Amino acid sequence: KYEVGSHTWPSTQTLASFISVNRGLFNNKTVLELGSGGTGVGGIACGMARAKRVYMTDKENGEMMVILKKNIQSNGMEDICRVEVLDWFDPSSLQSFLSSLDSEIDWIVASDVFFDNSVFEPLVEAISTLLHRFPLAQLIFSYQNRCASWSIVDLLKSRGLDSSLIRKEEVDGGHSVQLGLIYKRREETIVAGIEGGASVSSLVFVSCPDGRIIGRSTHKGSNYCLDGVQKTADSLVKWIREAKQELKIVGPLDGLGMGLSGAEDAGINEHFMDYILSQHGDVGRRVVLKSDSEASIAACFREGGAVIISGTGSTTRLMTRNGELKGVGGWGHAIGDGGSAYWIANRGMRLLFDVEDGMEEANIERLRKVMLEYFSLTDKIQLLDLLYSKFDKCKLASVTAKLAENVDDATIASLFHDAGGILGKQMKALIKKIPNEATEMGSNLGVLVIGSVFKSWKWMREGFIKELDMEKSRVKKMTLYRLTVDASLGAATLAALSAHSTIPLRELKDEDVFDVLP
DSSP states (O other): OOOGGGSOOHHHHHHHHHHHHTGGGTTTOEEEEEOOTTTOHHHHHHHHTTOSEEEEEESOOHHHHHHHHHHHHHTTOTTTEEEEEOOTTOHHHHHHHHHHOOSOOOEEEEESOOSSGGGHHHHHHHHHHHHHHSTTOEEEEEEEOOOTTOOOHHHHHTTTEEEEEEEEEEETTTEEEEEEEEEEOOOSEEEEEEEEOSSEEEEEEEEETTOOEEEEEEEEOOOHHHHOHHHHHHHHHHHHHHHHHHTTOOSOBSEEEEEETTOOOHHHHHHHHHHHHHHOTTTBSSEEEEEHHHHHHHHHOSSOEEEEEESSSEEEEEEOTTOOEEEEOOOOTTTOOTTSHHHHHHHHHHHHHHHHTTSSOOOOHHHHHHHHHHTTOSSGGGHHHHHTTTOOHHHHHTHHHHHHTTTTSHHHHHHHHHHHHHHHHHHHHHHTTSOTTOHHHHHOEEEEEESGGGGGHHHHHHHHHHHHOGGGSSOSOEEEEEOOSOHHHHHHHHHHHHTTOOOOOOOOOGGGEEEEEO
């Protein structure tokens, strides 16, 4: 006789795929699968994701249980997966199962258990019992949509539970499969902010409106111009999910703010946000994406201000009191990044070739020695491999730190002087874009200076001031500030605003002053 539990439905594959992609969530965790049937694909997928223990459950059915145990054995999961009886329609069955547990449940998974609305109420009641017993657990479920009028939302709400749609997929036959999350309702408003630089990204979770820091995490650089929207978003989402679990944050964030390197195109930003909301709906209810420079300004200035970023790359941005953004530079290494670590490294390499070609005059002995030793090369011609066939912007830029240790050499010092000049020229152009009505910016413009290159400000300052030419500028005073708070807090501030909340702003203090010009 054909039985529902003996068939692998499309929704099962959707669930297994999610588990496989996010295997870090299940590593060394205890998982309960509801409605395993005879296949137990979801539970076995958790076992393959290195779960510590997987309880695979269904109502008493001798034949299905035999098939399920064979599937477990065939996949080599006998030491991880354990078959148990759990009948949603029988509260005593659930209590018996709970009393037999020797550990907390971390995750619950289920596939196509909402196949008939006659099971909704007893199933939701069982889920409610489980999630109130294990409030840090969450249920990931997939199901094939069979009737548009069916809904479990009211049943969940009446039991203090919430749900979120992770994503919807179209399958053969014109049907759709939905992947969702059920969790115990959270009263606290929690937002997160990401500052994604070219080399490293930082993530902070914040409670609103008090601004309490719940936790932090770091990750590789995030730039969709280099890696594409989908790859960048998927990588960030995977990181956020694992960080949330580490901090015991249940359910979607109330807001996710991101300030990413290269996020300058409003159209692409909109696509990026839509992709996260439609494909990763469990991460956040609201998503905001701005450039990393905007996030930095939001972290420190409520009434507007400016920022100069000079790390691996460079950019200069100004935000007015009403949120209008003005910018100069920030167009990447091919046509921009002036005054950055990459620019200094590239300029130094170019100088080696130009001097030996007779196009410029300079003493390049120390410069050549530093460059070749740093990259373990024997001849300058080998630099061409690094610049072309083996191009790695971050790797090339990293030599600038070594050059900074050799600024007693006049040629190397001139590289930093010229970098300061480029940044000064950018700031001069930016000042011209200040609206006429923003008179407060002219009297004393607050500017954040961010990035490793500013560690060499002593050798950059003269070039910066010369090109800035403040005597002819609308700005009569400029106060440069160190960024003493993580720019991810600025992104979190944007997230809080999207969630109709706020985060207290840390006031800039005298000890935050980097320099005052003139």
